[in-house]
Amino acid sequence: MVSKLDNAFAFQQQALGLRTHRMQILAGNIANADTPNFKARDFDFSSALKEAVAGRSAGNLAMATTTARHLTGSLDDGPAHLMYRTPSQGSVDGNTVDMDIERAQFSExxxxxxxxxRFITGKFKTLMTAIQGQ
Structure with missing residues (x-):
């Protein structure tokens, strides 16, 4: 029974995790709007969600080792592959953050x-109503 519930909410869990990660990336861009040479980053949400649902993740790239005594490590940039945002207008200090774009992306x-x-909350309320029979 628990695995059926887990499967029912797996998609929403992946989507909310990616939305939360994107929120952190966009907040970092906004926080560094005045940092010289800072490059704004973001990721394609729809392709990251497709890969997450399919079980493929951009994070945790294993490092190659030549002997069993080497420590294992990973290159982890989160659950999605981050890309640099293409600046619409260059700046003198090399910063590529466009506050209008960042605010719009953050709000969306x-x-x-x-x-x-709200969708997950509604599903839980529906399940609780079904369980309680009210």
Missing amino acids: NAIQLEAGV
Whole structure:
């Protein structure tokens, strides 16, 4: 029974995890808007979600070792492959953060995150009603 519930919520769990990660990336871009040579980053949410649902993740790339005594490590940039945002207009200090774009992306992501949370909350309420029979 628990595995059926886990399977029912797996997609939403992946989506909310990616939305949360994207929120952190966008907040970092906004926080570094005045940092010289900072390069704004983001990722393609839809392709990252497709890969996460399929079981493929961009993170945890294993390092090659030549002997069994080497320590294992990973190159982890999170659950999605981060890309640099293409600047619409260059700046003198090399910073590529465009606050209008970042605010719009942040707001859109926040709305999508809230919608996902409300969807899961509604599903849980439906399940609780079914269990309690009220």
